[in-house]
Every structure is written in structure tokens, then in C-alpha cells.
Amino acid sequence: MLNKNNKIIPILVADDDEEDRMLIKDAMEESKLLNPLHFVVDGQEVMDYLLRKGKFVDAEKNPLPGLILLDLNMPKMDGRQVLKEIKNNPKLRTIPIIVLTTSKAEEDILKTYDLGVNSYITKPVTFDALVDIVKNLGKYWFEIVSMPYKEHL
Amino acid sequence: MNVFEAAKFLNLGLITAKGEDLTIVDANGVIFEKILTGEAQIIGNPLESLFNNFVRPEEDLPKRFILKNGISVELTISALPENEYYLISLQQRSDYNFSDTEMHDKESRLQAVINTAVDGIMTINKRGVVETMNPAAAGLFGYISNEVIGHNIKMLMPDPDRTRHDSYLTNYLETGHKKIIGIGREVMAQRKDGSTFPIHLSVSEVILNDRIIFTGILHDFSAQKAAEEQVRRYAIELERSNSELQDFAYVSSHDLQEPLRKIRAFGDRLKRETQQMSDKSIDYLERMISAAERMQILINDLLSFSRVSTHAKSFKDVDLNQIAKEVLSDLEIAIENSGAKIEMSVLPIIEAEYTQIRQLFQNLIGNALKFRKPETTPLIKIHAEKISQDSFPGSKITAEMIRISFEDNGIGFDEQYSDKIFQIFQRLEGRKYEGSGIGLAICKRIATRHGGDIEAKSEPDKGAMFILTLPIKQNGAVV
Numbered sequence: 001m002l003n004k005n006n007k008i009i010p011i012l013v014a015d016d017d018e019e020d021r022m023l024i025k026d027a028m029e030e031s032k033l034l035n036p037l038h039f040v041v042d043g044q045e046v047m048d049y050l051l052r053k054g055k056f057v058d059a060e061k062n063p064l065p066g067l068i069l070l071d072l073n074m075p076k077m078d079g080r081q082v083l084k085e086i087k088n089n090p091k092l093r094t095i096p097i098i099v100l101t102t103s104k105a106e107e108d109i110l111k112t113y114d115l116g117v118n119s120y121i122t123k124p125v126t127f128d129a130l131v132d133i134v135k136n137l138g139k140y141w142f143e144i145v146s147m148p149y150k151e152h153l
Numbered sequence: 154m155n156v157f158e159a160a161k162f163l164n165l166g167l168i169t170a171k172g173e174d175l176t177i178v179d180a181n182g183v184i185f186e187k188i189l190t191g192e193a194q195i196i197g198n199p200l201e202s203l204f205n206n207f208v209r210p211e212e213d214l215p216k217r218f219i220l221k222n223g224i225s226v227e228l229t230i231s232a233l234p235e236n237e238y239y240l241i242s243l244q245q246r247s248d249y250n251f252s253d254t255e256m257h258d259k260e261s262r263l264q265a266v267i268n269t270a271v272d273g274i275m276t277i278n279k280r281g282v283v284e285t286m287n288p289a290a291a292g293l294f295g296y297i298s299n300e301v302i303g304h305n306i307k308m309l310m311p312d313p314d315r316t317r318h319d320s321y322l323t324n325y326l327e328t329g330h331k332k333i334i335g336i337g338r339e340v341m342a343q344r345k346d347g348s349t350f351p352i353h354l355s356v357s358e359v360i361l362n363d364r365i366i367f368t369g370i371l372h373d374f375s376a377q378k379a380a381e382e383q384v385r386r387y388a389i390e391l392e393r394s395n396s397e398l399q400d401f402a403y404v405s406s407h408d409l410q411e412p413l414r415k416i417r418a419f420g421d422r423l424k425r426e427t428q429q430m431s432d433k434s435i436d437y438l439e440r441m442i443s444a445a446e447r448m449q450i451l452i453n454d455l456l457s458f459s460r461v462s463t464h465a466k467s468f469k470d471v472d473l474n475q476i477a478k479e480v481l482s483d484l485e486i487a488i489e490n491s492g493a494k495i496e497m498s499v500l501p502i503i504e505a506e507y508t509q510i511r512q513l514f515q516n517l518i519g520n521a522l523k524f525r526k527p528e529t530t531p532l533i534k535i536h537a538e539k540i541s542q543d544s545f546p547g548s549k550i551t552a553e554m555i556r557i558s559f560e561d562n563g564i565g566f567d568e569q570y571s572d573k574i575f576q577i578f579q580r581l582e583g584r585k586y587e588g589s590g591i592g593l594a595i596c597k598r599i600a601t602r603h604g605g606d607i608e609a610k611s612e613p614d615k616g617a618m619f620i621l622t623l624p625i626k627q628n629g630a631v632v
Contacts (some may be wrong), residue, residue, distance in 0.1 A: 018417050026422070102410060125414055125449065127421035 009066035009149050010036045010140065014082070015100070016074040020123070023130060024069065024100075029050045031135040035142070038065065043077025046070070047085060050092055065095060067069040067141055068148035070117075072101040072108060073134060087116040096141065157181050166226070166243035175200035175209070175239060177231075188243055190226060200241065214582060218245065224362045273352075273371035276359070281305045281322050284366065293352070293373055296346040334358050334367070351378045394543040397445040402459035406452050409491075412632070413452065414618040416445040430544070447589075452576070454591035458577060461509065461598045468603075468627045471507050473514075473557070474499035477535065480514045487522045493531035500537045501555055504627040509599045516592040519618050521561035523586060524617070534560040540622070553625045554605065560618040574609060596621075603627070 016019050021039050028037060040046050046068070049056045051120035056062045068086075079099060086092045096118040101108070102124050112120055123128050141147065158181055170177050177195050188201065192236060201207035203220055212217040215229045226243040233240055236400050267274050273290025277283050283306050286298040294301070294309055301308065307318040314321075318382040320506075321430065324330065337355030344350065351374040359366050420442040427435050481488065487494070495518075503510075518533060525531040537557045566574065566581050573579050575597040581591035593607075596619075600607040605623035 009631055017411075019419075060581065102407075102414070125417050127418045130418070 008035065009147065010038055010063045011067045011069065012038050012040065012046070012049060012065035013069045013117065014040045014043070014074065015069075015071040016041050017071070020071070023109070027042070027127065027130045027134040030131045031138060033138040033142075035067075035138075036063070038062065042074045043079060046077075046082045046147060047077065050095075060082070066147055068097045069100050070097055072099055072103055072112070079117065083112060083115045083117060096147070098137065105129040106140055161186075164245060166245070167231075168241040168243065170239045170241055172237055175241070178238075184243065188226065189220070189222070205326065215244075217360070219360060219365065225238055225360045225362060273369075273373075275306070275371065276366045277369070278339070279322065279326060279365050279367070281307060281318060292348075293344075293371060294342065299344075309342055311349045312339050314340065315343075350375045356547045399459055401463060401483055402455055406456035406459065409452050410449070413445055413449050417442060417449070420445065425585045442504045445504060453590050454589045455577075458591055458595055458598065460604060461595060464510070466506050466507055468504045470502050471510055472502045472504045473510070473537070474502075476507075476511050476514050477518075480511060480518055483515065484518060484522060487519075491522060491525055491531050493522055493525070493533060495533050495535070498533040498537055499555070500535070501539070501554055501625065503623055503625050505603055505623065506599075509602070510623075513596050513621070516596050517559045517621070520592060520619075521559060521563060521617075523588075524561070524563040524565075524582070526562065526564055526614070529562060532562045536560070539625070550626075552604075554622050555625055557621045557623070558618055559621070560616065562616040565613050565615045565617045566609075567613055568609075568611055571609045571611070574615070575607070 011144060013024055021041075025037060028035075032136060037048070039050050043062065045056075048054045049062055064153065070082060071080045076105070079101065083097060083099075086095065086097065093116070097116075098119045098121060099112050100121050100123060102123050104113050109120050121133060124133060157179075160181055161183045164183060164187065166188045167181045168177055168184060169179045176197060176199055180189075180195060184195075195203065201209075204218050205221055205385055206336055206436045207218060210228065210230060212230050212232055215227045217225060218228050219225050223366050225246045229242045231240045231242075232238075245606055263439045267285075267287045270287055270289055273293045274285075274287045275283060275290050276285045282303055283301050287302050288298070291298040291301065297555055305318075307315045310318060318598050321332070323330070325334065328338075333354065334356045334588055335358070337353060339351055341349050342352045352373050352374040357368050420438060424442070427438075430438070477500060481495060485492075518535075521533045522531060535557065540556050541552070564582075570581055574581060575593050577594040579594075580586075580588070593609075597607055600621060600623065603623050604627065606620065607619060607621045609617060609619050611617035
């Protein structure tokens with residue numbers, strides 16, 4: 001079942017930085033994006049969440065996301081590795097992934113697009129800019145494009 | 154009397170031999186009586202059995218050999234018309250006979266030379282026993298020569314040479330394979346007090362009438378060695394601290410960005426709550442945010458400064474006309490707004506890193522626009538000429554260089570600051586002009602990385618001229 005204009009598509013945010021998670025959450029609220037947000041703090045947790053391992057076993061509490069916001073530089077397993085694993089997994093690779101990172105490095109941009117990322121966004125400096133980005137993301141992914149989201153993946 | 158025996162009047166030893174291994178068939182009296190004293194049985198033996206190291210020389214070509222009894226001879230092999238027969242002549246090398254006075258004079262002169270030589274001179278016999286030692290050599294080792302003469306030379310060596318020296322000598326005498334003789338090399342020596350020091354040792358083999366001695370010339374190498382070592386250490390240290398500095402600038406710039414971004418983001422959040430704050434608090438908050446902003450600019454600048462070397466790409470042919478065109482089009486708005494006039498000569502193609510040279514041009518032309526005089530139409534002249542210049546100060550190698558001048562009619566500066574303006578974060582003008590003082594520091598770094606340089610000439614109010622020199626070809630050197 002493909003969804004369009006579906007406000008309940010859950011979003012998984014992977015960021016090891018507590019303040020960044022907080023700012024993303026605030027920016028979501030500010031831009032009236034009401035999708036349920038789920039947070040993980042490193043690459044290993046992303047994979048555990050998606051594969052419902054460890055503390056993420058409960059499928060009710062941890063629904064598969066329809067969109068992933070992924071930080072690149074994280075402990076344990078970094079965003080590049082996560083990206084590779086997700087795109088190599090037939091069950092997961094349809095989930096759109098947006099890299100949200102501090103890195104502006106050309107090699108990171110090239111590498112992640114090469115690994116199949118859907119968008120690459122550099123974390124903005126001001127909060128207003130972050131709100132703008134989140135608004136645009138919401139509009140783009142949940143209003144304009146058709147998502148491949150299936151609830152019972 | 155046959156000619157064979159008559160040769161004794163010339164002291165000429167003659168041997169007839171047969172076959173490829175030169176089996177001795179006959180020999181004259183000189184051979185038995187004068188040359189091979191005590192060796193009765195040689196007939197039927199191969200010629201080489203008379204020598205320790207015999208390599209058959211070319212026919213009719215005299216060559217020196219030493220017989221097993223130590224006597225030195227000049228040997229010539231000639232083929233006889235009779236099949237496989239050879240005539241071999243052996244002339245004892247007693248050389249020229251000096252008269253006693255001649256000899257004495259020669260000897261004392263030679264002795265004086267040896268005694269006053271700055272480098273150490275020693276001789277040893279083939280068993281390694283020291284026969285002579287000049288005062289310089291004795292001084293090097295802290296002995297008096299009598300303590301050494303008559304003893305084995307190995308007492309002057311540290312291990313492993315000390316234990317191995319006997320076998321070095323035997324090896325050489327058996328195989329003739331030269332490891333140091335005639336070559337010379339750096340070895341370690343040991344003083345009387347046990348301390349060791351490096352010497353350059355050259356050894357020559359001297360064949361006397363009846364025996365071999367080895368002469369060694371010893372040159373104390375400690376000072377050079379120490380200086381070399383110091384230079385080497387200094388270079389390593391410099392490289393280490395340089396790369397540390399680069400890592401530091403790069404890593405810290407990245408890591409320092411993070412907390413700053415937070416300060417700014419939460420500052421922004423706080424700004425939305427100003428209705429609950431006093432005017433004073435709002436002022437503090439705004440100053441805080443703007444300080445964080447400035448800090449962020451500094452860090453970004455530091456990052457781009459360190460990137461000049463950490464993100465170095467390879468050198469390619471770069472058309473400077475193209476670069477200038479692109480930069481001028483980037484600065485179009487500033488040029489239009491100020492009404493600036495640009496005069497430019499034809500620029501060459503040089504081997505360089507494209508993005509860095511572009512940045513260099515951007516910074517220099519951008520500065521000329523930025524530091525213009527308020528009521529004057531800016532005029533910027535860019536002029537290039539080829540010059541020949543020493544590759545580096547004091548070097549004899551000259552390189553084809555290009556000198557490009559960027560001249561403006563702006564506010565200028567006092568020339569006493571002409572070095573300072575190229576240092577990182579150094580600014581002559583206050584906050585009136587934007588910027589952190591990184592632009593010219595980056596220019597300097599780019600220029601030196603390309604094997605060139607940049608300097609500035611100016612007077613206050615009289616405009617400034619920046620002179621950039623860059624090599625036309627890079628010779629593969631990356632600094």
C-alpha cells in the first residue's frame with residue numbers, strides 16, 4: 001500500500017548529539033510536522049531499530065520508519081556504514097534516507113550519493129534555517145512525492 | 154750458453170709451460186736461485202700454484218703478482234709458435250735503487266709529511282699488526298704510538314669489527330675480494346678510554362719487495378656526523394610539528410564548530426523569547442550571538458587556511474587569463490557598484506593548482522576593491538612579466554618565473570606593516586572593513602606552496618601594489 005499525504009509516517013532520527021536531536025524535535029514542532037519521531041543515538045542502534053533487535057524488539061513501540069534522517073559522524077557504526085547496510089538490505093533499501101550532517105566535505109557528499117542516499121543536507125547554523133529545512137522536507141516528502149511506505153514491511 | 158740461461162744476467166726468470174692450465178715444463182736458474190728460493194719442485198705443476206691469487210692475464214701484457222713467498226714479480230705470458238707452449242717471464246720488481254743519501258733524504262721528507270699530517274696514518278702487516286702510527290692517529294685514539302705499534306689493529310675497534318677483523322684480513326688475502334681497500338668507508342673507532350667515534354677510513358694495499366702492508370688514512374668524522382645528525386633530527390622535528398599543526402588546525406576547526414553552532418542555534422531560540430526579557434538582557438544576548446558569529450568566521454577561515462596544504466591537489470596547466478576572467482565575473486557586482494576600472498595585460502599559462510590560484514586572484518582583486526578610497530574611482534592594474542630568478546635564496550639554480558603585479562589606487566598602508574599583513578588574523582584596518590585578516594595569509598601560503606612568493610608595496614593614501622612571483626613550471630615539487 002503506497003501512501004500519499006500521510007501524516008502518520010514515522011520518521012527515524014539518528015544523531016549522537018543530544019542538542020541536535022533536541023533542535024530537530026523543536027524544528028519539527030515549529031514547522032507543524034506532526035509525524036511520530038523516533039530517535040536513536042548511533043549507527044548500531046539504527047540497524048537494531050530497523051531489524052527490531054535488542055531494546056527495539058517491540059514492533060508496536062518501534063514502527064518501521066518511512067523516512068530516516070541520518071547523521072554521518074556517529075560512534076560505533078557511522079552513517080556511511082549504516083547507509084551501506086540499509087541499501088544492501090532488500091527489505092530496507094526502499095526507505096528514503098536523508099543525510100543531515102555538519103560535514104560540507106565534497107568527498108562525503110560524493111560518497112553518500114554513491115551509496116544511494118536520497119538527499120544530503122548540511123546542518124544549518126541558525127535555528128530559523130533548520131526550521132526552514134524541516135518545513136521543506138515535510139512539504140517535499142509528505143505532500144509532493146509519493147512514498148514507498150508500507151506499514152507492515 | 155743458451156739464451157734461456159743467459160737471461161740470468163738480466164735477472165729475468167723464464168718458464169716454459171704447456172696447455173691451458175699452463176703446466177710448468179721448464180724454468181731457468183733465475184727462477185730457482187733468485188725468485189723461488191726453496192721451492193724445488195715446480196716442474197709439472199700448474200703456473201698458478203706459485204701464487205696465492207693468480208688470474209691469467211692477457212698474453213703479452215705484463216702484470217704484477219705476488220708469489221707465495223711474498224716476492225712481487227711482473228709476469229708476462231707469450232704464446233710460442235709451437236702448439237700450446239708458452240713462454241712466461243718473471244721480472245722481480247726491485248725497482249729503482251736509490252743511493253743511500255737519496256734514500257735518506259726521501260725518507261726523512263716522507264716521514265716529515267706523515268708526522269705532520271692532520272689525518273691519522275697507520276700501516277699494518279697482513280696479520281693486522283700495527284707497524285707505524287703517526288702522531289695524528291695516536292692523538293685520535295688517545296694513545297701514544299708505542300702503546301699501539303706491535304699490537305693488533307683490532308684494539309682500536311669496537312665490536313663487532315674487533316672480533317671480526319682477523320677474518321676480514323684472512324678473507325681478503327684468500328679471496329682478493331676488496332671490501333674496504335681502495336674504497337674507503339665510514340667505520341667506528343674506539344679510543345683508549347673505551348669511547349667510540351666515527352672515522353672515515355681509507356685503506357690502500359702496498360706491495361713491497363717481499364711482502365704486503367696495508368696503509369690506513371683515518372679522518373675523524375665526529376663533528377660532521379654530529380652536525381648531520383642534528384640536521385636530520387631538526388628536519389624530522391620540523392616535519393612532525395608541521396603536520397601536527399596542520400592536523401591541529403583542521404581537527405580543531407571541525408570540532409570547534411560544533412559547540413559554536415549550538416551557541417548560535419540556542420541563542421536564536423532564546424531570541425524568540427525576548428518579550429520576557431529586559432532591554433539589557435536582549436543587548437547581552439545579541440552581543441553573545443554576534444561574538445559567536447565572529448568566532449565561527451575565524452574558525453572557518455582557519456579551516457580554509459589549513460586546507461591550502463591539507464587539501465592539496467595536483468598541479469596542472471592553468472590559464473591565468475581564464476582565472477582572471479572568472480574572478481572578475483564573480484566580483485561583477487562589487488565592480489559595478491564601485492565603478493572600478495580594470496586594466497590587465499595578457500597573462501601566461503602556468504603550472505599550478507587551479508582552485509588555489511583562483512582564490513589568490515580573488516583575494517587580491519577583492520582586496521583592491523574593498524580598500525578603495527571613498528571619493529575615488531577604483532583603478533586596478535594587473536600586469537605580468539617573465540623573469541628569471543634563483544629557485545631559492547642563494548641557489549645557483551634559476552627558474553623561469555612569472556611576476557604578476559596587482560596595483561590599485563586605494564587607501565594603501567604604511568609599508569612598515571608589509572610583513573605583518575601576510576600573517577594570519579592580522580588586520581591593519583579596524584571593524585570598518587569586514588573580514589578576519591585571513592585573505593593575505595592564504596595568498597602567501599598558496600604562493601609559497603607553489604614555490605613562489607608574494608610581497609607588498611604601499612604608502613598610506615597612495616594605493617598598494619601586491620607583487621606575486623610564481624614559477625612557470627613546477628618540476629613535480631610540492632611543498
